[in-house]
Amino acid sequence: MGAVLREVEVRVLEALPPGQEAVGIEELARRLGLDQSPVAGAVATLAERGLVAVSEESEDEFRAGPKGSGWDGAEFPERRVARALVAAGGEAEIPALAQASGLSTKEVGESLRWLTQRGWAVKDGARLRAGAAWTAGEPALEPDELLLRFLAAHGPARRAAVLAAGEALDAALGRLAQRAGVVDRRERRRRLVAITVDGQALLAGGIESRHEVNELTTELLVSGRWREAEFRAYDVTLPGPAAVPGKEHPFRRILQETRRAFLEMGFEETRSPWVESAFWDFDALFQPQDHPARDMQDTFYVARPEKAALPDPALVDRVRRTHEDGGDTGSIGWRTRWDPALAERCVLRTHTTAATARALYADPKPPRRIFSVGPVFRRETIDYKHLPVFHQVDGIVIDANASFAMLLTLLTTFYRKMGFPRIQFRPAFFPYTEPSVEVFVYLESRQDWVEMGGAGVFRPEVTEPLGCTVPVLAWGLGLERVAMFRFGLSDIREIYLAHLDWLKETPLCRS
């Protein structure tokens, strides 16, 4: 029974020297006048059937490096400098040699070390004197120069080819050891093929070849020849080349999930400027003007623009009176003088609550639900758990029937949507909410409760000056923490100073 082989496989067997001498696949492809890939495919099949033996060897390959390939005529700069030096009478100011040699000042500077090492020149302060090697005319090319010239002329070459060309390779490489980028060396693995005894026996016995195709082509389809073709079976267990899709940042997914959660619950999205007036960031929220959070220590003040325009004077006046003595809100106020100059100051917003306060003033008529997601700024030194920029989601519910119970339920719903089923509420203090609450979620990984943010019912001192008389539920929740827990990060900087490996390896779906 004659064996059935594909045409290309038969040709490979026939092309191999009968004495079982190994041949590189590249060489084999050249002999057959074929591309490497079908030859490699044929070799693999033949090897599986024991008709050829495949071995691997590694060999260095050399090519001109980024620096060396940039030199005109593959000539080392020091040779050009030395030539210019001799032309100038054997001695010259170093800066003058740049123009004389046609090199940049930087290149001349870098060549000094090699001029000295080759004994081509001696440095004397800012002057250079030609060395003895150049007194009797231009010296012959040294091994490293010869190597570069060879590589520039012939392209990448294997060690064997370089040696065959008579180059003093080791001497050249020794010269270049301290000099990166002139000649690059990389390891090349090559596969060698030799015919086996079985292969020889098969050839001797006669083979029948079969028309087998790798790829279905338009030509095969149009001509109808596909009917005669046999499609080579693939090894379907082998992996394909790695591929990573373009995709959104893992933290972006948290931000988008947050937006979606509130949009689904009937919330309207709002926004406020990053450069914000102290009025909207603090005063409208009943944050006293001497509150430590307003210190230069904690808040980024903006030098340009320095001042923001205050809103409607009637609103400013209501806010002022509320701070000073409670105004019409039933409060006693902070009992300190309120200074409009401090309210005009520009800050980088310290929370997205400025956005919901603006939205509340723009339209305080219930029922409304509003949220905003975005970066906020605090004057923090960067370390593994602090950044001067982080993201928050702020939201408010303006509703005649709004209650603290409704707020706690809403926060529970939100964190359940974000993947935190266990939630705890503890009393807290914020200047602009009363009652106030801190939200904790239970982390299985830590076996502990972790604080996620603050919430409460806006104080009447906040809502009434803004024109709202019904309860307003409000919250401001940090989002980086959600991402850190979700993705198991221990360093918040990973989010913003991202390594592409992390971005690629974090899958789109929730782990």
Next chain:
Amino acid sequence: MPVLGIPLDELFARYGATIEPAELEHQLHRFGCSVEGWATAFRWRCPSCGTLSEGGEDAAPPPACEGCGADLRSAATPGAPAGEVQVLRMELLAVRPDLFGPEGLARGLRGFLRRESGAPRYRVEPGSFSVDVDPGLAGPGVHRPRIVAAIVRGLTLDDARLRGLMKLQENVHWALGRDRKLASIGVLDGLRFVPLGFDPAQPHSALTPREILAKHPKGTAYAWLLEGNTKAPLLADAKGGVLSMPPIINSEATRVTTATKEVVIDVTGLADRHIDKALAMVVTSLLEACPGAHAETVTVRYAGETRVTPDLAPHEVVLDPAAAGRLIGVPWTADEVAELLRFMRHDATVVDGQVRVLVPAWRSDILHPRDLVEDAAIAHGYDRIPAVGLAAATIGLPQPREEAAVRARAALAGLGFLEVMTLAITSEEATYRKTGLPDDDRQATIENPISVEQTMVRVSVLPGLLETLAINLGHSYPQRIAEVGLVVHADPAEETGAAETMVAGFALAGDGLGYADARSALDALLRETGRDAGGVRYRALDWPLFIPGRGAEVLDGAGERIGVVGEVHPEVLTRFRIIHPVAVAEISL
């Protein structure tokens, strides 16, 4: 936020029982106190002033005596071991300085845990002591024109209580006094003026006020409080002997010790509200700590005004119980609200269906009836509030600007870019000098940067993209990254003086990549985001960021620049140590 260490033995002594640690922590969280943990604190006595200081858990004396500042680790003034104590470490809640000591915290917990109810009564008798305020202090240029004072007699101070008093004073200074700016407390027992920490045996060591500000550690620490003032008050006795120099320091001769049976407490400040509250906190805490003690009033005489202090009269607030219940979402009766408030140590009774609340003088945080609604909710327990769903129908509506960003990100992901997020604040160095964007002097700048790397709000996402490539030099190429986000420019026409633009930028890095690749991705992005509507054209752009002849600006139909694209100049790449060609583009959305 500062952390407070409450000695457990004293807390339980004042509370009247012990509580299991886990239960105490749980109840404190329900009460609104943030427990940091438990610790063993070692105590050390100062050989020069006798004050008891607490060291850390490493059983080494603290470097400075809490009383006089002497170095307790030095051979000259070695601290003597004085036992150890279990402490509860809590974060200070700035609004409740009345809870800052074991006495105040125990007073609160006795109510919250239903052992007592209503406000405790303290014995205050009329006293004969008076303070005359120099009319000169009423004029301009005086940093603290107001004073209140009280006398407490029958004290039984031991080391622990003395230390507690000192700590309370310190913490009230921080929370209510805003680091002594609004209120500064003195507790005095004596007549001569020798500043604390200087040897009373050497009378020549007494300092003048000016010397105190220049030389004494407390003087140099708090001198800023007097800046801009031409006159400062001194507290003197009838013979003219100086007692203290608020807010800086007390006299050595008036130092309170365990032998002290009587003290004069003075609080100076800017406004009566703060100093009245501070005095009430200190006086009532002392009376809680020393059960047999009582207070006496002091008459403060200003020109044309006389006050008798301490003013421990409660402040009356009338609360609508139905409205309170609606706000919390629990259908309370008036009696229930009154009872809950009594557990929070208020006096509360129901009068004509309303709750009449008498808020104790030591509570500084009740500005509005709403604050009492929260007190009732805390006493009820946040963990016992029922679930209530959102009722009204509203419609979810996204911000158009955010949606535009979402679409641009989708297009960029489809084009194979990995999204990165970089910090929105950066520096002029990174933006203009390193990246080579033209400096049009329109960036929003930070007045008080915390680092030279963040001095302005970004005007482009391109510097952040190049920085990201620089972080990933070792990662395989090609690299395709993109960022969509806001950039900011100063703009006087805007309300806040700055205009924001949503931009989309990307970078391609790798051998063989160049202008054509960036241009092709940019054209696709312009098309997918609809930014090419009305036509766009390209014009050569000569920025240092780009290789000459390989940069362009994108102009919309009206000739306005909406973006840039180009191959990054090797000079720029070298500054970022990037060794592969990079092409970038950025457009506004």
